[in-house]
Amino acid sequence: MKCVCCDNDRIESFIDIKYSSMATMNYPKEMNDSIIKYCEKCSFSFCYPFIPNDRLNLYYEKYYNGKSVKSDSHLSNPIISNLFFDERSISQISLINQFIDLDKKSILDIGSGSALFFLQLNRIGYKNTKKYVLEPQVKNIEWYNQNSIIVIDENIFKISKKYNASFDFIIMSHSLEHFNSKDVSIILNNIYNLLKKNGLLFIEVPNADLKEYFNAHENMQPHLSFFTKKSLVSLLESKNIKVKYSGLFGDSQRQKKFILEK
DSSP states (O other): OOOTTTOOOOGGGEEEEOOOSOOOSOOOGGGGGOEEEEETTTOOEEEESOOOHHHHHHHHHHTOOSHHHHTGGGTSOHHHHHHOOOHHHHHHHHHHTTTOOOTTOEEEEETOTTTHHHHHHHHTTOOSSEEEEEOSOGGGHHHHHHTTEEEOOSOTTSOOGGGTTOEEEEEEESOGGGSOHHHHHHHHHHHHHHEEEEEEEEEEOOOOOTTTTTTSOOOOTTOOEEOOHHHHHHHHHHTTOOOOOOOOOSSOHHHHHHHHHO
16 A cells, blocks of 8 residues: 555655545445544555446446536536526636636536536637547437547547647546546556646645545545645645646635535
8 A cells, every 4th residue: 555645665754535425326235344544644545445447437337326426417508508607617717827828729627517617608608629538428319429528438547649749728527536546646647648738737726634624525436536735736746747836725624524514
């Protein structure tokens, strides 16, 4: 056992944490027998033992019922979809625009769900971008086609070399936490190859220090990797990815803990 963020392999420096019993999403049944390992060196946590990737693939293709699925009711009605406002995506675009002009850029969304990020880009005028997705939920393909979104029918672990150096910008919005920690390094290495020279990567994940804020209920299924600002920056820098910006947004774990206790 080894921490992917700081290479810590001292067994005695990992704390066992249980998954919360308040999960609102379905999840692979193997997680009932899993615990969370918390690394005291860098504050990263991960599901252990790891969930088999073939089971995860099946789950995300057919059974996942997270945010993207809950948004699908908006997509069949063109009037609703044209007026649909996704606060998270708009906030992300506002931040990203400080570092890159997305107009006429080639963009890849990994774990895109219903591609709400691209929907918001289209709404505010970024229709000249080339939009690509890596997404296992095949039921979204018709929606992608309607919105000029190109589906790469592969996965991030075995993506063809023909896509190397193809993208100006890659976004992973609340998707990295859904992978086994043992696979995170492979994913980031492949992303590095996919980016053009001076390309940018945007990652957003829940801020989850499960030891310090154990009552904030971030230890939810189906999440498999639990990052803090410290551990995520450490991971990226270990992969020779220069971190240009790192920040925290929304309710903090401290606020969540207080609200739940009240």
